[in-house]
Amino acid sequence: MNRYKKIICSILVCVLMVTAVGCGKTKNSSTKKYDGNYIFYVSRDKDKLENEQYKTKSSDTLEQVDEMIKKLTGKAIPKKVIVNSYNLLDGILTLDFSEEYLEISKDEEVLIRAAVVLTLTQIESVDYVAFTVNDSALTRRDGTIIGNMQATDFVDNYGSDNNIVFSTRFILYYGNEDSSNLKECDVMENYTGEESKEEFIVKRLIEGPDEKGYNRIFSKDIKLISVMTTDNICYVNFNSNFLTEQIVGSPELAIYSIVNSLSELNYVHKVQIMVNGDTNVSFKGVKLDNAFIRNLDYIENETKEGE
Structure with a gap:
């Protein structure tokens, strides 16, 4: 299995974990489930996602976002990348990053996006996450804009080595x-x-x-x-x-x-x-x-x- 497929499989496992957290809230569960959140981050080898349990201290949505962004910084979000601001509107959380975000390699950037989206969409009022860089929408190398992302985007399936x-x-x-x-x-x-x-x-x-x-x-x-x-x-x-x-x-x-x-x-x-x-x-x-x-x-x- 090549590096790219390992990344995909890593993200798939994390999606299943997020789903399991939600299932743990259903009635008649025979075993006690962890009722907190997870912080997802990129492994040291930058080839997979890992996670750790984390319970937010606040019940306020924006304060929860702030807590989680601080936990993500240095683990999922590289230290050289600054989160300039964030804004939550109609379920869409927009994160604005400094220009250093554009220097991240393609493979690592996929993992970073997955880690951030999987982490932040656990917050009840956050349905989608969007990325901007210095107030400009994040784009791919061909110039097309990356749209709003949700947890289930990472991923339901995986295909070829390149997609x-x-x-x-x-x-x-x-x-x-x-x-x-x-x-x-x-x-x-x-x-x-x-x-x-x-x-x-x-x-x-x-x-x-x-x-x-x-x-x-x-x-x-x-x-x-x-x-x-x-x-x-x-x-x-x-x-x-x-x-x-x-x-x-x-x-x-x-x-x-x-x-x-x-x-x-x-x-x-x-x-x-x-x-x-x-x-x-x-x-x-x-x-x-x-x-x-x-x-x-x-x-x-x-x-x-x-x-």
Whole structure:
């Protein structure tokens, strides 16, 4: 087993441990379970995660965050990396790091992210953790933004030597058979940790459905430049082909395919669509200057026969 697979397996074991901690709170347990938290940290060899038990001293959420960050510093977070600030809003805890974070090697950085997310999402009010560096969203080497992370992202499964694979349920909205309305598609998908859930959703909409009874809306020649969520608004930035390529169905159907699919993520309340970073444009007659909210009027109303 190579170094990268060892890292993946280490993270998987830690996820199972976090799950076990939650199960220990159920009724009728025949054995006494540890009712505190765990601090996850990177081993000395930087090839796996280890943990230690830790009970927070405070019942206040932000004070718990502060306690855990201090425990993580020097163990998961390298001493040279400074946590500039942190902010908790709508279940998303955003940590802002100093620029030294960008100097961390790829393998170690995966472990650090896993350790921090696994530790901090044990706090009741923290559902997701996001990383920024000097107030700029953390990006991969190709420039794409790493989105909000949760404990189950690390990991449900693992695939090749080069990819961490997540198995997650998504609700996507494609065109129905005659492209008159949107039709909900409930799928379990595997996706690699090299992209956020928002990015995965938009790319999957462009690729089109695999299942029968659904119709593709977008041309595969449409290119996604970037997608990120901040303050519950998901910003989706396409290249100029978004305006010129043919679609199937109405432009409203295309817009709400994106908006409704992304709004299935509980931290996305609005979607702002851009073209080359510009919102002062129209998509086949639909102005993009304001963010869109979920619209159920375009979703097919399925009724069972005989009802």
